[in-house]
Amino acid sequence: MSSEILIPRSWDPTQPLWVPETRLSLRQSIASFAPRACAVPKVNVLLVGGPGAGKSSLVNSIYSALEGEMVRLAARGTGAGTITTRFTKYDFEDLAPAVAIWDSAGWTEDTYKHGALNYVLGGHLPDGFELDQRHIDDRSPGFRPSPVAGDYMHVVFIAVPYEELSNESYLARARSGVPRPSRAGRRAHLLPAQARDCRDHARARGLTPLVLLTKVDQGSEEVAADLKTLFLSDEIREAVLSVADDLGVPAQDVIPIKSYSHETTPTCVIDILVLRALSTALSVANDYLRSPDFKRRVQSAPPAPPQSAVPPPPPTSAGASDDDIMAALSSFVTEKLNVVGGDFEVTDLDADEIRGWCHGNETSMCQEDLGLDPAQAKRFLRKARSLFHIPQPRGAAARDRFYTPQSDFITPPPSDAGAA
Secondary structure (H helix, E strand, C coil), rough: CCCCCCCCCCCCCCCCCCCCHHHHHHHHHHHHHCCCCCCCCCCCEEECCCCCCCCCHHHHHHHHHHCCCCCCCCCCCCCCCCCCCCCEEEHHHHEEEEEEECCCCCCCCCCCCCCCCHHHHHHCCCCCECCCCCCCCCCCCCCCCCCCHHHHHCCCEEEEEEHHCCHHHHHHHHCCCCCCHHHHHCCCCCCCHCCCCCCCHHHCCCCCCEEECCHHCCHHHHHHCCHHHHHHHHHHHHHHHHHHHHHHHCHHHHEECCCCCCCCCHHHHHHHHHHHHHHHHHHHHHHCCCHHHHHHHHCCCCCCCCCCCCCCCCCCCCCCCCHHHHHHHHHHHHHHCCCCCCCCHHCCHHHHHHHHHHHCCCHHHHHHHCCCCCCHHHHHHHHHHHHHHHCCCCCCHHHHHCCCHHHCCCCCCEEEEEEC
């Protein structure tokens, strides 16, 4: 009898190693990412999908995976209705300085009509634009008539929850190996028409649509019990192939993921899944920025309106006074951290005091004086360091960003007591 050990073979040759080193490598790659077009300071990643598809959960999961602790920036839906109604931009400060993710309202039969998707993809809708409108055009409040290259969407994620694959007979036929019927003979598509509309609009602009197969733990009891078996699961493999066939996209552009939902602490496997998806999107975005479609679109774009026709830009750190920087930090606390009416306002503090916090990584002072929670305090200090041009502190405080819990190691390091 042979003593050979048979190792299950993954159906995805790019399956990652589920180790902390993989997560750290992905974090560093995303933090150092740079768009391959001088006219684009940040790559814009668009998230589209139905209500409860997992778009806002993905935003929270990416931030948590980059931060190293659980963060909730976006409100999450449950599928009964959409929570996100405004077109919302999420920046990640120095965790991913060249990346912006745009969360959109879940599609319904009444949304994204009359060319609204083209306006979204073309950069006509700014951060905070109200998407809960039956008709969006150039007369809508806030509409941007002449977007520039940095306003465009550069890569698109179409979020499809596993539970949406409701055509059980189709999936059962795919799993059993029975030949699939032709499109003409198929009773119905697996996915809603809005998914194909988004695919078509993206392709019309030269974009490669990526599909996120979300909530994959609902597709397999084995995967639900152990996410590391994701790329060994026949059920997930057939779901990926079915979505690819239904939307007419390559199977390699369908990315199965699991975002944080009920978890209370980060895990290495979920971090790797969501960061791997984002890393793929950034690579695809850079391909687009080098494409003839993008170059032609930039060359043919109408000139930007004169400076007098647009509102003045917010204060920047280049040559800005302390008063300007403190005003910018105050706006950051109220608009990005959603903190209003604390015991102290940022502008009540001294700029030199904030500099001291930055140099000493004094998150406790931010929490105490500004009424911030730990995650908000970290974001505040990152923003303040970028405005004051103060480098990230070294030593133990800097290592917090890439902290790896001992439980994530395959073989935990020996304890000091054991060594003694």
